[in-house]
Amino acid sequence: MKIAVLPGDGIGPEVVREALRVLDALNLPGLVLFEGDVGAIAYQRHGHPLPQETLDMARAADAVLFGAVGDPSCDNLERHLRPEQAILGLRAELGLFANLRPATTFTGLEHMSGLRPEIAREIDLLIVRELNGDVYFGDKGIRTRDDGEREGWDMMCYSESEVRRIAHVAFRAARKRGGRLTSVDKANVLETSQVWRDTVIEVGKEYPDVALEHMYVDNAAMQLVKSPGQFDTVVTGNLFGDILSDQASMCVGSIGLLPSASLGERQTEYGAFGLYEPIHGSAPDIAGQGKANPMATILSLAMLLRHSMGREEDAVRVERAVAECLADGVRGGDLGGRATSREIGDSVVSKLLTLS
Ligand code: ATP
Numbered sequence: 001m002k003i004a005v006l007p008g009d010g011i012g013p014e015v016v017r018e019a020l021r022v023l024d025a026l027n028l029p030g031l032v033l034f035e036g037d038v039g040a041i042a043y044q045r046h047g048h049p050l051p052q053e054t055l056d057m058a059r060a061a062d063a064v065l066f067g068a069v070g071d072p073s074c075d076n077l078e079r080h081l082r083p084e085q086a087i088l089g090l091r092a093e094l095g096l097f098a099n100l101r102p103a104t105t106f107t108g109l110e111h112m113s114g115l116r117p118e119i120a121r122e123i124d125l126l127i128v129r130e131l132n133g134d135v136y137f138g139d140k141g142i143r144t145r146d147d148g149e150r151e152g153w154d155m156m157c158y159s160e161s162e163v164r165r166i167a168h169v170a171f172r173a174a175r176k177r178g179g180r181l182t183s184v185d186k187a188n189v190l191e192t193s194q195v196w197r198d199t200v201i202e203v204g205k206e207y208p209d210v211a212l213e214h215m216y217v218d219n220a221a222m223q224l225v226k227s228p229g230q231f232d233t234v235v236t237g238n239l240f241g242d243i244l245s246d247q248a249s250m251c252v253g254s255i256g257l258l259p260s261a262s263l264g265e266r267q268t269e270y271g272a273f274g275l276y277e278p279i280h281g282s283a284p285d286i287a288g289q290g291k292a293n294p295m296a297t298i299l300s301l302a303m304l305l306r307h308s309m310g311r312e313e314d315a316v317r318v319e320r321a322v323a324e325c326l327a328d329g330v331r332g333g334d335l336g337g338r339a340t341s342r343e344i345g346d347s348v349v350s351k352l353l354t355l356s
């Protein structure tokens with residue numbers, strides 16, 4: 001089993017380092033790790049934020065563990081040389097079209113949420129966001145009309161096959177979770193959403209054990225803060241998913257806690273090929289100070305164990321170790337505490353060793 005490790009910039013290397021210590025503590029046989037440059041560090045060393053050798057390394061691996069990219073020193077570079085392009089390039093080149101973002105409240109953190117604690121306590125959901133289509137990738141431009149006024153347009157487009165493949169990912173995920181899937185669209189006004197909805201219903205016939213419901217995105221945004229406990233698995237397009245997943249993350253409380261997985265169609269002999277990363281960025285304001293909370297990256301590693309290695313039990317152990325550390329009061333700066341990245345890594349590793 002080969003893992004490409006791409007720590008990237010800012011706090012990326014600091015949080016990835018701790019996740020690798022957790023991986024080490026699991027003592028799994030037959031693991032080979034490769035490390036590559038990505039982001040601003042890759043631009044400085046190789047003249048490009050996503051060097052060919054990094055891409056080749058990721059392609060040759062069974063999974064990718066990614067830190068974060070971005071550095072203020074690159075803000076004035078041409079768009080294609082900016083660090084952020086590296087992650088977009090990786091997702092596209094690796095065919096990763098399904099972004100999985102779980103959001104679960106942790107015992108002891110209910111009051112960190114923007115929601116009332118008794119409501120925050122209910123959150124245990126997974127957002128499955130389509131990553132390769134929608135308004136981001138449709139025909140777009142800015143033109144000047146005859147009357148001299150500028151107008152911009154972005155075409156929203158989804159084909160049945162694009163919807164079908166993300167729907168399968170979502171139904172399979174829902175089946176493994178609570179057996180309920182909410183498909184979010186805006187079918188009352190958008191034709192794209194009509195195709196989306198029809199296709200999800202069609203795919204749903206293959207999953208009679210999953211209860212499917214449909215919700216308009218405006219209502220979903222409202223329900224997410226009103227009673228998030230009603231959601232189990234949510235599937236939606238790229239644009240709606242972008243917004244709803246950020247919203248869901250703030251319902252949990254801290255950006256330093258939330259993991260993500262990006263999956264495609266490729267299967268390896270161990271599971272699904274995927275890229276795993278925390279949802280936070282490179283946080284240049286705290287980089288190099290040992291202040292970053294590595295829990296989001298450690299939980300991303302748990303997702304890697306689950307989806308790319310078929311090691312559900314180890315994944316659950318890692319997740320329990322993190323949850324129990326939080327319940328014990330281990331707090332990084334993002335949670336108003338003082339624990340350093342290394343101390344948080346140490347706590348998770350010791351906790352892990354006590355869990356069978
Ligand atoms: P990007 O554009 O790459 O998503 P961003 O500008 O949205 O980046 P982040 O890098 O995610 O922002 O950081 C947002 C804020 O959260 C910063 O103040 C940062 O210090 C803080 N932060 C982010 N991740 C962590 C972490 N793991 N631990 C502690 N604080 C964090």
Ligand code: MG
Nearest residue numbers: 279280281282
């Ligand atoms: Mg951000």
